[in-house]
Amino acid sequence: MGSIYMESLILAKSNLSYWLRQLRKEMALIGPLKGENNDIVFKTVENIHEIILDCPALIPSPKEFIFPQKEDMFRFSKDKVENLRNDKKRLIFGVRSCDISAIILFDRFYGEKFVDDYYMSRRNNTVFISIGCNNPDPTCFCIGLGSGPFLSLGFDIQFSDLGDRYLVEIGSTNGMDIVKKFIHLFSQPKKSDYDDQYEAMLSSQARFEKRINLENARQKILFEKVDDSFWEGVAKRCFECGGCVYECPLCTCFNVIDRKYSETEGIRIREWDTCMFRGFTKMAGNIWPADKKVMRTKRWYFHKLIYYPEQFGKFGCVGCGRCTITCPGRIDMATIAYRLKVGENERKAD
Amino acid sequence: MYDKSIPFEAKIRWIKKETRDTATYAFKITSREIERAYRFIPGQFNMLYMPGIGEAAISISSAPSDHDLTHTIRVAGDVTTAISRLDTGDVLGIRGPFGNGWPLEEIEERDLMIIAGGVGIAPLRSVIRHILNDRTEPRHVKGVRGGKISSPARIILYGSKTPKDIIFRDEFPRYRDAFQTFLTVDKADPEEYWRGDIGLITGMWNKTSFNPLNTVVFMCGPEVMMQSMVKELILKGVPGEKIFISIERNMNCGMGICGHCFFGPKFVCKDGPVFRFTDIEGFLGIKEI
Numbered sequence: 001m002g003s004i005y006m007e008s009l010i011l012a013k014s015n016l017s018y019w020l021r022q023l024r025k026e027m028a029l030i031g032p033l034k035g036e037n038n039d040i041v042f043k044t045v046e047n048i049h050e051i052i053l054d055c056p057a058l059i060p061s062p063k064e065f066i067f068p069q070k071e072d073m074f075r076f077s078k079d080k081v082e083n084l085r086n087d088k089k090r091l092i093f094g095v096r097s098c099d100i101s102a103i104i105l106f107d108r109f110y111g112e113k114f115v116d117d118y119y120m121s122r123r124n125n126t127v128f129i130s131i132g133c134n135n136p137d138p139t140c141f142c143i144g145l146g147s148g149p150f151l152s153l154g155f156d157i158q159f160s161d162l163g164d165r166y167l168v169e170i171g172s173t174n175g176m177d178i179v180k181k182f183i184h185l186f187s188q189p190k191k192s193d194y195d196d197q198y199e200a201m202l203s204s205q206a207r208f209e210k211r212i213n214l215e216n217a218r219q220k221i222l223f224e225k226v227d228d229s230f231w232e233g234v235a236k237r238c239f240e241c242g243g244c245v246y247e248c249p250l251c252t253c254f255n256v257i258d259r260k261y262s263e264t265e266g267i268r269i270r271e272w273d274t275c276m277f278r279g280f281t282k283m284a285g286n287i288w289p290a291d292k293k294v295m296r297t298k299r300w301y302f303h304k305l306i307y308y309p310e311q312f313g314k315f316g317c318v319g320c321g322r323c324t325i326t327c328p329g330r331i332d333m334a335t336i337a338y339r340l341k342v343g344e345n346e347r348k349a350d
Numbered sequence: 351m352y353d354k355s356i357p358f359e360a361k362i363r364w365i366k367k368e369t370r371d372t373a374t375y376a377f378k379i380t381s382r383e384i385e386r387a388y389r390f391i392p393g394q395f396n397m398l399y400m401p402g403i404g405e406a407a408i409s410i411s412s413a414p415s416d417h418d419l420t421h422t423i424r425v426a427g428d429v430t431t432a433i434s435r436l437d438t439g440d441v442l443g444i445r446g447p448f449g450n451g452w453p454l455e456e457i458e459e460r461d462l463m464i465i466a467g468g469v470g471i472a473p474l475r476s477v478i479r480h481i482l483n484d485r486t487e488p489r490h491v492k493g494v495r496g497g498k499i500s501s502p503a504r505i506i507l508y509g510s511k512t513p514k515d516i517i518f519r520d521e522f523p524r525y526r527d528a529f530q531t532f533l534t535v536d537k538a539d540p541e542e543y544w545r546g547d548i549g550l551i552t553g554m555w556n557k558t559s560f561n562p563l564n565t566v567v568f569m570c571g572p573e574v575m576m577q578s579m580v581k582e583l584i585l586k587g588v589p590g591e592k593i594f595i596s597i598e599r600n601m602n603c604g605m606g607i608c609g610h611c612f613f614g615p616k617f618v619c620k621d622g623p624v625f626r627f628t629d630i631e632g633f634l635g636i637k638e639i
Contacts, residue, residue: 074356076401081356081443113620114605117355253609256602260402275609283600284406284427299612307615 005153005169006176009186010193012165017048019185020093023178024048027089027127032059042092053094053161056137061249061322062095066103066122070271073118073256078264087121091178095130097158098140098320101147102249103128104154108312109252118270127174129157132197134204139321141210141334147318149204150197160197167197210334214315217337218305226340228294234301234336235294237329238276244332245274247322250304253280275299301336351387354605357399357443358384363418364438368517371425372469373434374411376418377444390414391451392476393568393596393624396421397604399443400432407601407619410447411472413479422472422517448604449623452477452568453594460566460592461503463558464529465579467551467571471508471517473596473623474570478506482528503565504529505558509551509575511536513544532557551575552582562587568624570596577634580627593627595634 011019020029028044031051035041040055042062072084103123110119132150133140142148151158156175160167167189170176179186220226245251255273260266273280276296281289290296308316323332352358360377367373379385395409398421406429412420425434436442454477462481466474481504506529510516513535525531532554534547547554551571565588569576576595583593599611599618606620614633616622627634 083353083356110607112606114354114607116603116605116607117353119607252607254603254607255610256405256608258402258404264401266402270603270608273608273610275612280610281600281612283598284430289599303612303615310615 005155005158005171006173008167008169008189009179010165010189011159011168011186015185016166019182020045020048020051022182023091027091029091029093030062030065031093042094045093051094053131054135061099061102061247061320062092062128063099063102063106063249065090065092066106066126067119067252067254067272068122070269071118073268073270075267076265084267085118085121087125090126091129092126093129095128096133096320097130097148097151097155098142098318099249100128100130100151100155100158101142101145101318102320105250105308105312105314105316105318106252127156127178129159129175130155131159131161132201132204134161134200136204136208137321138209139324139334140208140319141212141321142319143205143208144210144212145214145315145317145319149208150201160200162193162196162200165193167193210321212319212334212337213341214305214317214333214337217340218309218315220340221302221306230340231294231298234331235292235297237331238293238297239329240276240278240293240296241328242274242276243326243328244300244323245276246272247326249318249320249322250316275303297331301333304333352384354445354448355603357397357405357445359441360419360444362436362438362440362442365436368422368519369515372422372517374420374422374518375433375436376412376420379419379444380441388419388447390447392454392480393451393473394447394449395473395601395619395623396444396446397448397601398423398429398433399445400429401443403432404429405443405445405602406430406433407448407598407604409473409476409596409623411475413476413483415483416479422469422475424469445604448601448619450621452596452624454480456566456592456594457502457568459502461505461560461564463505463507463560463565463567465507465551465567465569465571467509467575468511468515469517470569470571470596472570474506474568475518475521477568478525478529482524503560505560506531507534507551507554507558508532509534509536509571513538513542513546530558552578555582555586563589565592567593568596569593573597573634580634590628590631591626594624595627595630596623597625597630598623 030042031045032040032055033043033050040052040059074084075082110116136149155171158169170179253273253275254270256270258266258268304316317333324334359380361380363376363378365373365375390410395407397405398408399405408421408423411422412418423430423433425431464474522531534549534551534554538544538548567583580593584590597618601619602608602610604619606617611618
């Protein structure tokens with residue numbers, strides 16, 4: 001099956017900054033920029049020329065723009081509750097395919113039974129422009145999960161870098177809206193443009209160093225019964241730093257807390273939380289449903305490898321490889337999937 | 351509909367002390383609009399909110415047909431301690447109702463066995479009162495001339511620590527109108543007058559008579575109790591599909607997204623708190639995952 005999109009167009013690279021500058025008048029523009037310590041992070045763009053598009057994909061995921069690390073929910077005072085929902089319009093430029101795939105799953109998670117207004121208002125007011133990856137990083141394995149390097153559906157707008165121009169695929173009405181007004185900047189693609197995109201895709205696919213099949217890991221857990229000692233070994237290497245959860249574009253857990261300004265006034269916020277922490281499931285009356293580290297590490301993998309496919313038909317992993325970089329204990333998703341595959345004996349030799 | 355992520359105000363109409371650490375609170379929702387839109391089924395819960403302290407998930411202990419919306423709260427943590435300091439007329443926040451509730455359609459034609467331990471009776475009181483309120487006795491069945499077909503059997507097994515810890519003690523005489531009621535305590539002070547049983551709730555089988563294949567079990571209590579109870583029930587021949595268990599976990603958002611209440615693949619606030627035993631078989635008692 002081919003791609004599902006509304007239209008594809010060509011944008012000359014020289015027209016990009018003009019287009020972004022015009023869009024910035026209507027909405028906040030966020031893109032990958034150089035941060036304070038020379039790392040690259042998503043930030044509000046001040047100068048369009050500073051946007052770095054050939055950065056590695058491992059920069060912090062853009063999930064914080066739809067699911068902020070700390071989000072104000074409402075302010076309460078003696079006699080009223082004031083909702084602090086954020087519905088600013090934003091354009092996030094330069095997102096990778098894996099992150100778009102993660103956001104699509106995020107949408108399903110946050111809208112499955114109840115619709116979370118805080119998330120949805122941010123989501124509905126955010127347009128993503130993603131870029132197909134011509135140069136996957138050594139830690140990337142999205143190719144094994146169908147979440148990259150190029151997407152065929154689900155994106156708002158997808159760019160494919162074809163040298164001096166971008167092939168612009170428009171995949172949603174939100175995406176169409178920001179193109180429509182500036183349609184004079186775009187031209188119709190020729191057949192050779194599609195050929196170039198296909199070629200870029202093939203060459204990108206060939207560059208993947210990691211070929212990780214999570215389905216093998218899933219089958220191994222489900223049907224071959226992975227010994228508990230395996231998870232004990234994993235837990236032993238876990239520092240409980242929460243780094244994987246912080247970086248994972250699909251970790252959605254949060255904690256809700258109240259901050260008091262005075263006796264009667266305060267604010268209710270929610271902030272990122274992780275199932276890797278011991279207190280995560282603690283209940284009143286000093287009950288700890290998951291007090292052993294092995295339960296929590298195992299749960300993290302089970303949620304992503306077993307429960308996500310059960311519920312949504314997709315793994316709770318998009319193969320972005322961020323945990324591979326972040327995890328100090330080398331028990332990231334790619335490594336665990338590999339170790340599950342190679343089995344007990346070879347692991348000991350490892 | 352109202353927004354379930356923002357608490358609404360409710361005023362405490364009355365407080366009834368049940369035991370030394372448990373009390374029943376009746377709430378009046380301040381906003382007429384929300385009060386009219388507020389509908390729940392037995393077994394669902396609300397998030398009770400003390401501004402500045404936090405929220406606690408507490409199951410509704412009244413029946414939908416009852417006049418007052420009540421919660422029966424045992425003091426266990428910060429929020430419940432704060433609630434216990436409130437007085438009649440005080441206001442707190444409520445979000446809800448959340449969760450799935452007891453599958454009442456299952457018990458229409460079947461015998462019902464209610465098993466509760468400790469404050470686990472609270473969500474089940476909602477069912478008990480629901481049955482009492484809707485009872486139309488005697489039951490006549492069309493086509494059977496003059497025939498009064500006995501209504502399905504209703505049994506309550508309730509275990510507490512001591513006679514003093516029995517919640518809704520004053521209501522049990524009324525429950526006996528429709529239910530065969532069996533109370534047991536772990537230990538009773540010999541000084542005290544107690545004519546019920548002493549011992550574990552699992553030891554009460556010989557007193558009850560029920561047809562296991564036609565019985566639906568609703569159960570809520572400490573997880574250890576529920577595990578051993580399920581084992582016994584299944585050995586007695588009650589199908590695992592007909593055993594329903596209400597689970598407690600740390601709940602934070604109530605909407606199945608914050609992740610705190612995970613129970614295997616499920617989230618208790620969204621998929622539960624009432625689970626069919628066969629759906630969670632692999633996770634009950636195994637503390638991990």
